[in-house]
Amino acid sequence: MRKTIFFVGLTLLVVSCGVHRSPASLNEDGSYTLLYQHPYKSRSEQQARKLAAKHCESSNQTYMIVDLQTEYSGSLSEESTATIRAIGRMGSVMGVEDAEEGAHAATQDSNYTTTIRFRCK
Numbered sequence: 001m002r003k004t005i006f007f008v009g010l011t012l013l014v015v016s017c018g019v020h021r022s023p024a025s026l027n028e029d030g031s032y033t034l035l036y037q038h039p040y041k042s043r044s045e046q047q048a049r050k051l052a053a054k055h056c057e058s059s060n061q062t063y064m065i066v067d068l069q070t071e072y073s074g075s076l077s078e079e080s081t082a083t084i085r086a087i088g089r090m091g092s093v094m095g096v097e098d099a100e101e102g103a104h105a106a107t108q109d110s111n112y113t114t115t116i117r118f119r120c121k
Contacts, residue, residue, distance in 0.1 A: 024055045024118075031066050033117045039085075039104070041112040045070055048114040056120035066117040074110025081110040 024032040034051055038044035045068065056063040072078045088103020
């Protein structure tokens with residue numbers, strides 16, 4: 001029993017200390033591409049840039065954007081989604097319990113996907 005617990009613990013330690021893979025994929029031309037999704041356009045683009053910077057920093061380099069595109073996808077129009085989320089934030093500020101969570105639930109399939117292509121220099 002003790003051996004089993006020891007080996008399970010050792011396995012968990014090895015797995016948790018493993019090398020973390022970057023979400024970036026290497027392209028044939030030497031650039032990298034990564035995708036990031038977020039309910040808000042600005043955060044999607046900000047996080048994509050942050051991940052690109054982190055990827056290049058791991059090799060003591062800085063990133064240079066080759067291309068950045070952000071697309072909206074969702075069952076509601078982009079304008080309707082923005083309106084519902086704004087109403088949820090306003091309701092939350094005015095003390096309506098769960099207003100923001102309700103707005104998020106109503107628009108949960110609406111996201112911005114940022115595709116960033118970058119190089120490390």
